[in-house]
Amino acid sequence: MKAILCTRFGGPDDLELKDLPDPVAGPGEVLVAVKAAALNFFDTLIIAGKYQHKPPFPFSPAAEFAGVVESVGPGVTALSRGDRVLGHIGAGAARERVVANPERLIRLPDGLDFDHAAGLTVTYGTTLHALKDRAQLKPGETLAVLGAAGGTGLATIELGKLMGARVIACASSAEKLAFAREHGADEAINYVQEDLKDALRRVTDGKGVDVVYDPVGGPYAEPAVRALAWGGRFLVIGFAAGEIPKIPTNLVLLRSSAIVGVFWGAWAERNPQAHRANMADIARWCAEGKLSAHIHAVYPLEKTAEAIKALSDRKVMGKLLLRP
Numbered sequence: 001m002k003a004i005l006c007t008r009f010g011g012p013d014d015l016e017l018k019d020l021p022d023p024v025a026g027p028g029e030v031l032v033a034v035k036a037a038a039l040n041f042f043d044t045l046i047i048a049g050k051y052q053h054k055p056p057f058p059f060s061p062a063a064e065f066a067g068v069v070e071s072v073g074p075g076v077t078a079l080s081r082g083d084r085v086l087g088h089i090g091a092g093a094a095r096e097r098v099v100a101n102p103e104r105l106i107r108l109p110d111g112l113d114f115d116h117a118a119g120l121t122v123t124y125g126t127t128l129h130a131l132k133d134r135a136q137l138k139p140g141e142t143l144a145v146l147g148a149a150g151g152t153g154l155a156t157i158e159l160g161k162l163m164g165a166r167v168i169a170c171a172s173s174a175e176k177l178a179f180a181r182e183h184g185a186d187e188a189i190n191y192v193q194e195d196l197k198d199a200l201r202r203v204t205d206g207k208g209v210d211v212v213y214d215p216v217g218g219p220y221a222e223p224a225v226r227a228l229a230w231g232g233r234f235l236v237i238g239f240a241a242g243e244i245p246k247i248p249t250n251l252v253l254l255r256s257s258a259i260v261g262v263f264w265g266a267w268a269e270r271n272p273q274a275h276r277a278n279m280a281d282i283a284r285w286c287a288e289g290k291l292s293a294h295i296h297a298v299y300p301l302e303k304t305a306e307a308i309k310a311l312s313d314r315k316v317m318g319k320l321l322l323r324p
Helices: 042-046 114-118 121-134 153-164 173-183 196-203 220-224 250-254 265-272 274-285 301-312
Strands: 002-005 016-019 030-037 065-073 084-088 096-102 106-109 143-145 165-169 187-191 211-213 230-237 260-261 295-300 319-323
Touching: 002 187, 002 301, 030 084, 030 114, 030 301, 042 301, 065 096, 065 114, 084 114, 084 121, 096 220, 106 274, 114 274, 114 295, 114 319, 121 153, 121 211, 121 230, 121 265, 121 274, 143 153, 143 220, 153 165, 153 173, 153 211, 165 173, 165 196, 173 187, 187 196, 196 220, 220 230, 220 250, 230 250, 265 274, 295 301, 301 319
Parallel strands: 143 165, 143 211, 165 187, 211 230, 230 260, 295 319
Antiparallel strands: 002 016, 030 065, 030 096, 030 319, 065 084, 084 106
């Protein structure tokens, strides 16, 4: 089978396309033929050795995928050959076949194609856990989304609207904000042109924001915390800006607010049944047309480096897919 391999830490051009022996499903494992794999911003970090998860060399990027079960190992009863599934394996999906634990796989509902299914797990899975399990977002609350045009930001807009929130999209260009509005955002703030704290106060009539979803970090985190309403929740998702912010803790004291960590991957490992329930809901909503799972572009496997460069250059709105 063909696979994209990272054999040493470096940039996208250091990745290699190789032919490997076909894998075999062992006891308790499932072999899946990958029809589409999805990239995320953390793939730019994982190949550079700058991410918290460092797989042993050689490894393939791409944490999530969709495909068809080719075989099951001894002891597997939940899935069968021919089942259509989506899955998440941390890293390793940029190849033609993957072996996975069946607990990491979700059977696809009718009407959900492989391309849209491939990119659901990381962005929508993280976001549903963040909004439902960590922030306990309620209908009628305000939700500010930083980095609103990226894959995670788009998922947050759509799930926030589905959960009854008023969604404020925050991004760095008019084009990205227009895209966010097309996908349901009620308000839009360009945080390059406008002070983020002041703008969030303005669009909430001085009350402040109930929930902030921040996958960006860097210079926008503290202004967003300063714009929280009484009892507001600031969700720490990631640090796409490259800088981990330092927040003065008196800010959360003064508004009885909370800074809430969202480590979705570890939560899913510790709570596999809850994770599977969340993903079953997400897959069903997507099949029903309630979530777009918007695809920015699809690349052949051999152009993985080009796709990762697009992620690094912040050119992507929605998801990038690889098609083996």
